[in-house]
Amino acid sequence: MKRVLMVGNVACGKTTLLQALDDQPLDYKKTQSIEIVAGHIDSPGEYLERRVHLQNLLVTSVDTDLVLFLIDPTQDRYMYSAGQSAAFPVPVAGVITKADLATEEEIQRSKDLLELAGADPIFVVSSYTGEGLEELRQFLE
């Protein structure tokens, strides 16, 4: 399986998605620092939101096969800049989380933003209902 670095705003669903992909119980725990979860690299949302920490994400990604840019489509705050994926030394794919809560419009807006950031391909998932998890698992295999 590809080793992934999870990137995304605070509470967008990074840790929960890693638990769901690994068939673990969904157990909320705030991520405080770079951590290994289910063999992947999880990051705190603050690393994306506070620009001084961005360099840590770039350096950490060197140890991975793939970066996932996550977006919670129900949140109004979007942190990715146009072409941001090009700063990473490995491929970047996109994940829209919390599909169980989002409207079609919110999902489409998130797709547009992830495309603009250069993420490809883009998955739409819900860690709660399991929607989209199988497609993402297959891609990571």
Ligand SMILES: Nc1nc2c(ncn2[C@@H]2O[C@H](COP(=O)(O)OP(=O)(O)OP(=O)(O)O)[C@@H](O)[C@H]2O)c(=O)[nH]1
């Ligand atoms: N409805 C719904 N809630 C979700 C889903 N995924 C995560 N959540 C909830 O969103 C909240 C934040 O999830 P986390 O996985 O901790 O978010 P995170 O991106 O790891 O956040 P940080 O560690 O702070 O960067 C928790 O209360 C989760 O239960 C989902 O697919 N659907």
Ligand SMILES: [Mg+2]
């Ligand atoms: Mg977390």
